[in-house]
Amino acid sequence: MKKIYVLFLLSAHTIFAQDYSVEKSTFSFQTGFLGFWLNNESKLSDKFTLKTEIGFDAFSRSSDDDNASLDALAPVITLEPRWYYNLEKRASKGRKIHNNAGNFVAITTSYHPDWFLLSGKEDMYVNHQLAIIPKWGIKRNIGNSNFTYELGAGLGYNFILNRRHSFDNSDQIWLDLHARIGYIFKSSRKK
Template sequence: MKKNCLFLFLSVLFVNALQAQSDAPVAITVVKNQFKINMLFPGFVYEHGFDAKNTLYSEVTLGVGYRYSSYYGESSWFVFPAINEQFRHYYNLEKRATKAKRTACNSGNFVAGSAYYNFKSLNTNEKYGNYDPSFTIAALWGFQRTYKGRFNLEVHLGPGINFDKYDTEFVPVSNVTLGWVIGK
């Protein structure tokens, strides 16, 4: 009788252990290495995941700017190369997974600390002068979604501080990226 009770007790523990393992949440993590091509503003992105929810995002792109001069009553567009580095923390990957939403290719919401460096403009306007290099640091909130076919949409925005040789000022920072994830 004691053997039967012991066998029944051990069987119940074994079945409970198996059930607990099947109910355990699957660990959702960011992609270790991800490359993207930005089509809206031509550029390349590399995102390196260094733990379950944090990545280092590196982007090289061409930026576009706009100026208006009330003195001349004219406006001017300028194009400049830019580098963007961000430390991202993806905070809702598990929640998206439990709702059966995509988390592939870092599809989730994030907060980030960002540093932008905008180089001197490639084009000039004699009335406005050159667009000089600047450095911007910002706190950002954003989201990234990668759909079937690896089409990628990313939006981020937040407050920043811009430094150039003439001025230091608070600026809004925003970006929209349309492109494709390349590789595996």
């Protein structure tokens, strides 16, 4: 009888001592319709991470007949603090939360320098730009693999910087919609 009681206590401790926090660190590659990126997501606390990212975003210019086309890939550097607000709820329903699979709210800060462009056109350029966009998104695992998908939407402000790095009059409101598929090639488990 004592063995059954001890076994019950150990299993109850395992059930109630779940860790609903984000991963300590993940490194991944993501791609989508408008670019590709390498990123790291590091744990700040149980539900907060800092995603740092470098990659290429697609840019377009309207042609004479106002038809937009993707004309260039420009480098981008992004910092994005994230709050994963539903990890405990997902885990309690038996859903997997490894690789930070959950819903999040973030503030995306992206910088597009005018260092170079990957383009077939010679007269293309992208001004220095700094975008600050509050965003809501979801990140999910594809099966039990290290493949993930991510969807997000946000509305924020994009500051266009001129060559002297001072603010210009051509600032704009930006709608950020993203759909990405990625692969997490290194993940440090929770501590």
